[in-house]
Amino acid sequence: MFLFFLTGGLFLGWSLGSNDAANIFGTAVGSKMLRFRTAATIASIFIILGAVVQGSGTTETLGKLGTVDAIAGAFTVAICAAITVFAFNRNKLPASTTQAIVGSIIGWNLFTGNPTDYSTLTTILSTWIVGPILGIIFSALLFILTRWLLRKLQIHLIKLDGYIRWGLIIVGAFGAYSLGANNIANVVGVFIGSIPPIVVDFGLFQITGIKLVFLLGGISIAIGVFTYGSKVMETVGRGIMNLTPEAAIVVVLAHSLVLFIFSSTSLSILLENIGLPRIPLVPVSSSQLVVGAIIGIGLVKGVQELQLKTIGNILLGWLLIPLVSCILSFFALFFIQNVFDLNVTGATNEQLAIPSVTEVDVKLDVANNLNLVYPFAFAIAILVLVPIIYLIFRQRKSKIDAQNALLKKQKELIEAQSALTELELRAMRLENTSLASKLEFKRNELVNYALNIIEQQNFLSSILSSINEIKKTKNDVEQSAKLDNLMMLIKQQMNNSDKVKVFNLEVDKIHRDFNQRLATRYPDLTESDRRLAILIRLDFSSKEIAPLLNISPKSVEIARYRLRKKLELKDRENLTEFLKSL
Amino acid sequence: MVKLSGSKKVIKLLEDFFDTVDQGVLVFKNGVNNYLYGNKENFHDNLMNLVRLENDADLIKKEVENLLYTRSLVPQFRGDLLKLLDDMDTILDTVKENLSQFDVEMPSIPVELNQDFNKLTELSVSAVESLLPTVRAFFRTPDTVRDQLHRVYFFEKETDKMALAIKKKVFHEMTNLNLSEKFHLRYFTLHIENVSDVAQKVADLLSIMAIKRTI
Numbered sequence: 001m002f003l004f005f006l007t008g009g010l011f012l013g014w015s016l017g018s019n020d021a022a023n024i025f026g027t028a029v030g031s032k033m034l035r036f037r038t039a040a041t042i043a044s045i046f047i048i049l050g051a052v053v054q055g056s057g058t059t060e061t062l063g064k065l066g067t068v069d070a071i072a073g074a075f076t077v078a079i080c081a082a083i084t085v086f087a088f089n090r091n092k093l094p095a096s097t098t099q100a101i102v103g104s105i106i107g108w109n110l111f112t113g114n115p116t117d118y119s120t121l122t123t124i125l126s127t128w129i130v131g132p133i134l135g136i137i138f139s140a141l142l143f144i145l146t147r148w149l150l151r152k153l154q155i156h157l158i159k160l161d162g163y164i165r166w167g168l169i170i171v172g173a174f175g176a177y178s179l180g181a182n183n184i185a186n187v188v189g190v191f192i193g194s195i196p197p198i199v200v201d202f203g204l205f206q207i208t209g210i211k212l213v214f215l216l217g218g219i220s221i222a223i224g225v226f227t228y229g230s231k232v233m234e235t236v237g238r239g240i241m242n243l244t245p246e247a248a249i250v251v252v253l254a255h256s257l258v259l260f261i262f263s264s265t266s267l268s269i270l271l272e273n274i275g276l277p278r279i280p281l282v283p284v285s286s287s288q289l290v291v292g293a294i295i296g297i298g299l300v301k302g303v304q305e306l307q308l309k310t311i312g313n314i315l316l317g318w319l320l321i322p323l324v325s326c327i328l329s330f331f332a333l334f335f336i337q338n339v340f341d342l343n344v345t346g347a348t349n350e351q352l353a354i355p356s357v358t359e360v361d362v363k364l365d366v367a368n369n370l371n372l373v374y375p376f377a378f379a380i381a382i383l384v385l386v387p388i389i390y391l392i393f394r395q396r397k398s399k400i401d402a403q404n405a406l407l408k409k410q411k412e413l414i415e416a417q418s419a420l421t422e423l424e425l426r427a428m429r430l431e432n433t434s435l436a437s438k439l440e441f442k443r444n445e446l447v448n449y450a451l452n453i454i455e456q457q458n459f460l461s462s463i464l465s466s467i468n469e470i471k472k473t474k475n476d477v478e479q480s481a482k483l484d485n486l487m488m489l490i491k492q493q494m495n496n497s498d499k500v501k502v503f504n505l506e507v508d509k510i511h512r513d514f515n516q517r518l519a520t521r522y523p524d525l526t527e528s529d530r531r532l533a534i535l536i537r538l539d540f541s542s543k544e545i546a547p548l549l550n551i552s553p554k555s556v557e558i559a560r561y562r563l564r565k566k567l568e569l570k571d572r573e574n575l576t577e578f579l580k581s582l
Numbered sequence: 583m584v585k586l587s588g589s590k591k592v593i594k595l596l597e598d599f600f601d602t603v604d605q606g607v608l609v610f611k612n613g614v615n616n617y618l619y620g621n622k623e624n625f626h627d628n629l630m631n632l633v634r635l636e637n638d639a640d641l642i643k644k645e646v647e648n649l650l651y652t653r654s655l656v657p658q659f660r661g662d663l664l665k666l667l668d669d670m671d672t673i674l675d676t677v678k679e680n681l682s683q684f685d686v687e688m689p690s691i692p693v694e695l696n697q698d699f700n701k702l703t704e705l706s707v708s709a710v711e712s713l714l715p716t717v718r719a720f721f722r723t724p725d726t727v728r729d730q731l732h733r734v735y736f737f738e739k740e741t742d743k744m745a746l747a748i749k750k751k752v753f754h755e756m757t758n759l760n761l762s763e764k765f766h767l768r769y770f771t772l773h774i775e776n777v778s779d780v781a782q783k784v785a786d787l788l789s790i791m792a793i794k795r796t797i
Binding site for chain 2 (some may be wrong): 030031033151154155156157158159161162244245
């Protein structure tokens with residue numbers, strides 16, 4: 001049940017990991033100096049380490065603000081903070097988990113009537129202002145030092161590139177450690193009061209319930225880095241953190257130092273021992289520290305215009321996020337208590353005791369021991385076996401992929417070749433068809449010529465025999481009658497000339513489309529009208545048309561007039577132009 | 583993860599490349615001098631030498647390019663760096679082309695212009711010679727680049743002045759020359775002048791790169 005309710009905090013952890021890891025490795029990944037996988041692995045390992053080793057200090061401070069002593073209450077508080085951060089991020093507004101969780105806890109305090117520790121609240125609020133200011137100071141000092149060192153050492157650009165990579169890794173690891181140590185309180189801080197007093201035995205080592213929760217919180221942040229960090233890192237790398245790699249190291253280092261200072265118990269005790277005031281261990285917003293650090297560099301470089309929008313965003317974060325988160329938490333607690341009938345607080349009408357992390361540890365004297373030797377061994381075996389199996393599968397997959405790629409290429413080659421062959425074949429077929437039709441045409445032409453010659457020969461010989469016969473005829477009347485017959489014969493021959501027929505056929509063939517269009521648009525036209533139209537369209541004069549249609553030029557003129565009427569042409573319209581445009 | 587092994591090799595190659603450019607312009611200067619004073623054999627040696635140097639520079643440039651990409655070195659400056667090498671290679675291409683034109687076209691340069699052409703070559707080559715230490719400085723002390731670049735601009739301007747003086751002399755004073763000969767001389771003046779123009783282009787690029795590198 002506890003683990004189920006812890007998911008609220010883990011969601012917040014995921015959100016924190018996906019956003020804040022970009023502050024550490026954004027420039028390195030965005031500028032391609034480090035691969036995302038390398039950056040994410042380093043960030044994850046060191047965030048978990050920071051959370052487990054040094055996460056208790058800030059968690060205790062957050063606990064003082066309001067100890068959420070019922071698991072359902074802790075869940076609601078964490079989930080409300082997570083939703084606020086998620087919603088702000090979705091709307092591209094700067095969101096800080098620290099401010100969200102503080103608002104959420106105050107919401108719980110208001111709902112349960114638990115008094116808010118104002119001195120703790122003042123400490124937390126002051127660190128929100130002091131944090132970025134420290135970021136500015138640290139980054140400005142570090143920047144001046146770096147610049148002086150680089151000028152002094154005169155390292156070659158190429159060599160410097162290598163050093164910067166290592167610098168980004170080392171500083172990034174420190175940043176991740178500090179982030180884990182400082183911000184783990186945001187993720188699991190509210191659950192401290194509800195952690196069951198258990199000790200988990202892994203055989204090689206034992207881990208207390210509170211450390212286990214820190215570990216789970218750290219893992220949730222790491223998952224956030226791996227699952228969603230890539231996008232944010234790429235954006236941040238090219239966006240606000242578009243700095244030179246040297247400046248990026250300074251920014252990350254300044255930000256990490258501030259996070260470390262506000263989360264290191266030993267440093268705080270050390271300062272107290274030498275008579276200085278103790279540093280409050282408070283979770284601070286990583287993003288705001290980065291902005292502070294960038295402003296620090298800008299001040300040293302003499303940038304005149306500080307972006308008011310950026311400062312405005314920080315102020316907005318200070319005011320709006322806690323407020324939204326507080327209201328959301330208040331109403332969500334009301335809903336959870338009254339609808340699901342779950343207790344969101346363990347104490348009623350009493351001043352709540354504030355158990356610290358150390359007190360929780362004391363509880364462990366009476367803790368239940370949980371033996372996890374076998375599951376732990378099993379987990380290690382799985383951790384070893386899974387990568388081996390993964391590697392084997394990857395190797396096989398890459399082999400298969402390579403084979404598939406080769407086959408695909410071969411297939412493409414064959415397809416291209418067959419397409420080419422098909423194309424060639426089609427072209428050849430087309431050429432053959434056109435050659436065959438040309439041949440047929442020529443053959444027909446030849447036949448026509450031959451037939452024409454024969455016909456002419458026959459006709460001429462018949463005329464010759466007729467003339468001979470007329471010559472032999474003595475009678476004038478009979479001679480005149482025979483001459484008339486001959487003239488008639490010649491006229492008939494002229495009428496039935498196959499040449500005209502052939503010509504008409506050819507014209508019909510060539511202008512078939514036009515003929516069809518004419519017939520569709522003007523169905524009243526007769527065949528001779530259409531033929532006349534074609535001849536006019538070919539720019540033949542009436543004189544030239546007359547013998548082709550075997551009528552007199554006068555008749556052609558009349559036929560033209562009738563055609564104009566049928567085509568409903570106005571006086572101004574030219575018949576030839578009209579037929580050409582059809 | 584992060585490899586430093588390629589860095590030393592790239593640094594050495596870059597130094598070799600700059601040395602090659604340096605030698606190239608010296609050979610060019612020598613070549614023009616030999617042509618002017620009729621030392622044909624030496625001139626041909628210079629030309630052959632320059633062709634070899636230009637070839638070497640191309641090979642080095644390609645190797646640097648390969649290393650920068652395969653080892654993903656200096657990702658933020660890679661583009662600029664390759665452009666710088668490319669532009670510097672253009673200097674070698676230009677001087678080789680110039681000497682080759684002397685060889686092919688054999689311009690007839692009047693003896694009274696020998697001194698002027700010599701000086702023109704000297705000035706043009708000086709622009710490149712002033713550029714090289716600045717380029718080397720870019721890699722270690724980018725802050726000093728801008729202070730050193732003024733020498734390149736100075737020599738480029740002086741080259742322009744000298745070229746103009748030669749052209750005026752050819753067209754105004756040397757009436758015995760044919761127009762074709764005058765044109766020919768003008769072209770060769772332009773060719774030699776071009777070397778300092780390319781050096782100026784590299785200087786412009788370098789000045790922007792130095793600003794980018796200054797943290």
